[in-house]
Amino acid sequence: MKIVIIGGVAGGASAAARARRHDEKAEIILLQSGPDISYASCGMPYFIGGEIKNRHSMAVQTPASLYAKLRIDVRVNVRVTAIDTEKKEISGHNERTSDKFSESYDELILAVGAAPLKPPIPGIDLPSLFSLRNLEDMDNINHWIAKTQDEIAHHHRMHCYVADGEKMHVVVAGAGFIGLEMVEQLLHRNIQVSLVEMMPQILGPLDVEMANILEQDLIKRGVNVITGDGIKQFEKMDECGDVVVHLASGKKLPAAQMTILGLGVRPDTAIVREAGIACTKRGHIIVDEYLKTNTEHVWAVGDAVEVKNPIVGGQWAVPLAGPANRQGRMAADNIYGKNRKFKGTYAAAVVRSFDLIAAAVGMNEKMLRAQRLPYNVVHVHPGSHAGYYPGAKSINLKVLFNPEDGKIYGAQAVGEDGVEKRIDVISTAMQGGLTAEDLAELELCYAPPVGSAKDPVNIAGMAAQNIMDGFVKQIQWDQLEDAQNDPDTVILDVRNPGEVTAGELVNGALQIPLPELRDRLGEVPTDKKIVVSCASGQRAYYACRILQQTPGLEGKVFNLSGAFKTFKTTPTFLSRS
């Protein structure tokens, strides 16, 4: 058996290692462009920021280590340029010597990955613009920062755009996972950062009211965050490499000494398509449930493939390291006849941004709207552990589910502690077919320093159960403005007066603190719809239940999902100030 693997980072290296465990006699050839294999892609921002100090640790495996442990024939600095699926042969050249080579295969695994998107914006090839795909990119970025900061420190930029003593300015284009990680790490290096995102929010996998928690934090930390504005041009200003970014809106950013392009990725599949292996319009390799392409003896894994969306059906592409690794292992298993089926990808992902962690799994509200799927939403804000034990941090947790059967569509969480744990639990619940209601009964570990008797996941499940049972009705934050403008609706704020002064929900809300509500029911009009809010949602829920049982108010009471704590990071609220 001769197995050739194109691409040796996550999926490719996993496939090679697993194939060897199946077969001591197989000839396993791993081909990789550039000098590094099996490197820590996801660690690169942290190396640039200095959190990871050991450059050697960034290359998790080397050709030598893979040979010693697994007798893998690793060939780096090679570029595969053609696949002949008839002859079962690939060919290409050495990137350094230009020497040509070709190699036959019995089985071919395509782990070609995804390349950073470089849209045809004028100036995108200027030398101070960098993408971050591999360790060479990482080293180049590091070198550029060091050089620039050295020039600034030693007064060598007299004729360029940064005045001596000023901070280096970097534009990060694209506010996805890598963009956000780069922002944090650049700040660690005493750099002034502008973050530009074409979409109206940062961090697209989250919905806007969740992503805004991070955005507000970045603004507080001095990052110049620009959303809803595209980049029209990178204009070269001087010989130092300074660039002025022109935005679609006509605005210009201050001259930047470096730009990081984090505009997303596209599958790196030119040679795959040329070989006649079926790809989607967007260029993703099409595989069956065994990860086989439409071509005999050709398998594909990782960021370049389109996979099943097991939540709502259909296909999607989810470029994440975890699925890539597991697909690599599975492709090797299936070459050796294991017939394992890949069930699809749930898109569980997490990013740290300074003290905040943001995590998500599954479908967000934007996706569900685009697919016109009916859904329901709960927003809750429980503590990361028991409130009486010091240090608990509020977790902003959003769960989306099918209003009919409670199927969990997705979840998002933002906070300082225990955030990805809750998304991991919900991701597992989704994979086990549990419903949003089942989350209410989920049994999780509890000790005061690490959890609560009612875990945040339980709280979200109980909120979902209350919605599905009709125990409480709710409106979402984007319906509040309409409610406020509706003469037949009253907004009732049940916070205490001291809390209300910390931030007003809407102008002219009826204010009755919850402990007084039963005694002041007469103040609540029975001929109107009532929308109730408090700080984090619990007291409003209690109030809803009281009002719901008040004669004349049955069926007219609505909880504002997530209450003020959710509302204060929505575009509606933020656009006020």
Next chain:
Amino acid sequence: MKIVIIGGVAGGASAAARARRHDEKAEIILLQSGPDISYASCGMPYFIGGEIKNRHSMAVQTPASLYAKLRIDVRVNVRVTAIDTEKKEISGHNERTSDKFSESYDELILAVGAAPLKPPIPGIDLPSLFSLRNLEDMDNINHWIAKTQDEIAHHHRMHCYVADGEKMHVVVAGAGFIGLEMVEQLLHRNIQVSLVEMMPQILGPLDVEMANILEQDLIKRGVNVITGDGIKQFEKMDECGDVVVHLASGKKLPAAQMTILGLGVRPDTAIVREAGIACTKRGHIIVDEYLKTNTEHVWAVGDAVEVKNPIVGGQWAVPLAGPANRQGRMAADNIYGKNRKFKGTYAAAVVRSFDLIAAAVGMNEKMLRAQRLPYNVVHVHPGSHAGYYPGAKSINLKVLFNPEDGKIYGAQAVGEDGVEKRIDVISTAMQGGLTAEDLAELELCYAPPVGSAKDPVNIAGMAAQNIMDGFVKQIQWDQLEDAQNDPDTVILDVRNPGEVTAGELVNGALQIPLPELRDRLGEVPTDKKIVVSCASGQRAYYACRILQQTPGLEGKVFNLSGAFKTFKTTPTFLSRS
């Protein structure tokens, strides 16, 4: 509707709050012995140790707060002494005034909880012995420590057993969750601690090789840990309250100024049984899946009930706060006709012991053996997050599963970081009906600071899959001694020589480092069984796959589950030194 609830801590308070949300008009009476309701039971050790400083925060709700928010009629300091299920009436007296009272009910919820076990050991009622059930106990313990330490500091113990300037000595009897939490908190208060446990290991919910990780850590911290020895007598030594603990083995402990009894709990159900409500032999209240007792209009929740074991069938009692809270809510729902079924308890639990976290869910090996259920085990030791990002800590993870269908029986984990997250995930997987093999494919969040592309849960799943597929065979730590003594077995250690000197697996093991194995296959006898080990299991697994494919060795190769990292905390290894 008039609902009477006996017991107002976890399940009782939850039931009361939920009932009010169902019914504004209901009369809801909550009866509680002692002055406190809804207090933070699980936080009490942390208050004693000073981690929780705010005494008010320990009473999560007060009678006044429950009345203000929920119009619950809370009556504290009352002792219910009789239940008349015919008349639907309970009666009792005020613990302070001795005034008698009786109260009729439409629906009765028994949330009577469990009381600390006090076996009839001579001296168990001596004044320096304390249990820890409620805030009064907590205050008494605190007061006793303060008084004793004050006496020591001010030389007022001239005639008693602690010499001036010495540390106070406390015996903790019972090494369960509360016992371990007390040990840590007592050490925080500069106390010398002896921990006595009758079972041959601490922390019974874990198996011995897992619990020993904590035990070794306690010993290192100076705790006098005694396992496998019961307490025969508490002997009063002097007027200060000093007690000498006599052990079953004949040993005596140094005089102790205080003893904490953490010997487990028993259901506090005397009045329940007297009322003719069905209980088990051990005294747990029997409920149906709706949490109803055998008696009309009587429901029971929390530590006093026996619940379904959803993993292997049958019933068990699992005194944990999480299930108690959810049962309380469910009983209220069912009183209002919701017909929610309680699916049983998985026994997910966690304890922190200094820098270590230990968590477990489901059945352990001892339970599976007792039920004579066939099971398989994997031990793995992956890092809490990506190895290349600083600060990753090894997680010792054990998963037990059905060898036939992969059903997960339980899991245990010990480590410094990310421990309970993995048990929460596995607990959720169990509740969703996922198998041990499914854990290999589980999709979890990954970013370098919080996870790995192959999460520890995935690693455990892959190990289980390899076992179930017959890809690798294994033996457990308790079979190693037999293997060593078997002349037809060779123990092969594939660690590097430098690692072997750090701790020898067995005397006379064949030592071939993994990278040399393929070139030294001739040294491996083909007429014997081969047991392979390394440091944490990965290299041994690689070696097993190499050997398994070596002519003459097919079917004769066994991996030592968990390798040296598991073996070094087993009784077999520890008894050597």
